[in-house]
Amino acid sequence: MLRSVAALTRLPSSLPSLGRPDNLPPASLAAAAEALTSARLHRYQHDDPAASRVAQLEVAFAALARRRYCCAVNSCGSAMFLALRALEVPQGAPVLVNAHTLTPVPSAIVHAGARPVLVEADAMGLADLGDLETKMKSSGAAFLLLSHMRGRVCDMDEVVRLCGEHGVLLIEDCAHALGSTWAGRPCGEFGAVAVFSCQTNKLINGGEGGLLVTDMEEVAARTILMSGSYGHWVTFHPLLPPRELMDSLHDTTPNFSMRMSELTAAVVTPQLAMLDAKVAKLNRVYRQLEAGIGEIDGVSVPPRLSKEGLVGSSLQFELGAELAGLSEATCQEFLDEMQVRGVKVAWFGRGQWLGFTSTFRHWQYIEGGEALPKTEQMQRFLIDVPLYHTLTWNRSTSDRVCDVIKAALSKVFGSTTTQ
Numbered sequence: 001m002l003r004s005v006a007a008l009t010r011l012p013s014s015l016p017s018l019g020r021p022d023n024l025p026p027a028s029l030a031a032a033a034e035a036l037t038s039a040r041l042h043r044y045q046h047d048d049p050a051a052s053r054v055a056q057l058e059v060a061f062a063a064l065a066r067r068r069y070c071c072a073v074n075s076c077g078s079a080m081f082l083a084l085r086a087l088e089v090p091q092g093a094p095v096l097v098n099a100h101t102l103t104p105v106p107s108a109i110v111h112a113g114a115r116p117v118l119v120e121a122d123a124m125g126l127a128d129l130g131d132l133e134t135k136m137k138s139s140g141a142a143f144l145l146l147s148h149m150r151g152r153v154c155d156m157d158e159v160v161r162l163c164g165e166h167g168v169l170l171i172e173d174c175a176h177a178l179g180s181t182w183a184g185r186p187c188g189e190f191g192a193v194a195v196f197s198c199q200t201n202k203l204i205n206g207g208e209g210g211l212l213v214t215d216m217e218e219v220a221a222r223t224i225l226m227s228g229s230y231g232h233w234v235t236f237h238p239l240l241p242p243r244e245l246m247d248s249l250h251d252t253t254p255n256f257s258m259r260m261s262e263l264t265a266a267v268v269t270p271q272l273a274m275l276d277a278k279v280a281k282l283n284r285v286y287r288q289l290e291a292g293i294g295e296i297d298g299v300s301v302p303p304r305l306s307k308e309g310l311v312g313s314s315l316q317f318e319l320g321a322e323l324a325g326l327s328e329a330t331c332q333e334f335l336d337e338m339q340v341r342g343v344k345v346a347w348f349g350r351g352q353w354l355g356f357t358s359t360f361r362h363w364q365y366i367e368g369g370e371a372l373p374k375t376e377q378m379q380r381f382l383i384d385v386p387l388y389h390t391l392t393w394n395r396s397t398s399d400r401v402c403d404v405i406k407a408a409l410s411k412v413f414g415s416t417t418t419q
Ligand SMILES: *Cc1c(COP(=O)(O)O)cnc(C)c1O
Pocket: 075, 076, 077, 078, 101, 102, 104, 105, 147, 148, 149, 150, 173, 175, 176, 196, 197, 198, 199, 208, 209, 210
């Protein structure tokens, strides 16, 4: 019975499923087993606070991110919400956010009681800095939640300059940008606050999980309290602002129960040491695939800025206007033809949301949404290939993915392609 179900769901080609998570390292399995055996799965349950795996993760991650404070929570969405609340964003206040991102990002702004103001994307999928400056002036926003979407990094010198000039506080959404750099500086070091994700489809796999880092004492204090520490439990946090500050904020700060579980931290922490090796492998895969796609007529990989330090955890390519009969319908056919050949990819500009791909047009919970023609144009035929799980990738995988792209192009668009 089981066998026949497996046979039915097997991909027609022997290509690895691109979205399959890598195996977890033995150290994660061992730490998780230890946590389960101890049954102390709540971070504040240990007799010795230093024994908490969440506490250990916070210390390790703060060092990695080169920030003073780190608070681990249950998702990056929660971390964004807490960042906005800890920065005391007023109710109803405008918060700038780049429109080429995922729905949890503007949703976190709504969750915090503020109002997302969407900023256009440029042709590379980066925040359009001209539109950003225009909207800094017109919206009067005092906050920018900048998503390094798919690990693509925009000109951070310019973002920091614009924020300074217009009195805007920067929060970096590094959910998909762990390890990415700008001019040698890690993403997450530019903003007043930065947040990271440990959701399975990101660079470190904790199932779910979020990490907030900052150097600001009061922001750290509020985040720790709001994340779900009570009373003396704040002393279980290894990176704790002065106790007088914690005490002075305690009674006026709500507790939103967004703690990270010990089990998550057990799985995540050992993966931090593997990050450099993983990024090196991802980048080899990215460059192989980018070169391969570069040889195919009718598709192209949008360039990246030269000061960006790459983390090739996903690759985007777009279908070119020169493809005969290119439309939403034929783009869907192209994706179907790829899937039939064993390569499942996502499409940012899809008219109907599917999985994580939804465009700003689907975020009708945002009031006063205006037209964003540049973002729409950029996303229209933009395809996303997940690479973050690289266990089974090698050069021949890249070649075969390119063969699948060529075959699907040829089938749907005919003679305009090289096949
Ligand atoms: C995944 C992702 C998020 C959401 O992270 P969660 O941990 O799932 O809440 C936010 N922003 C970006 C850019 C992401 O890729």
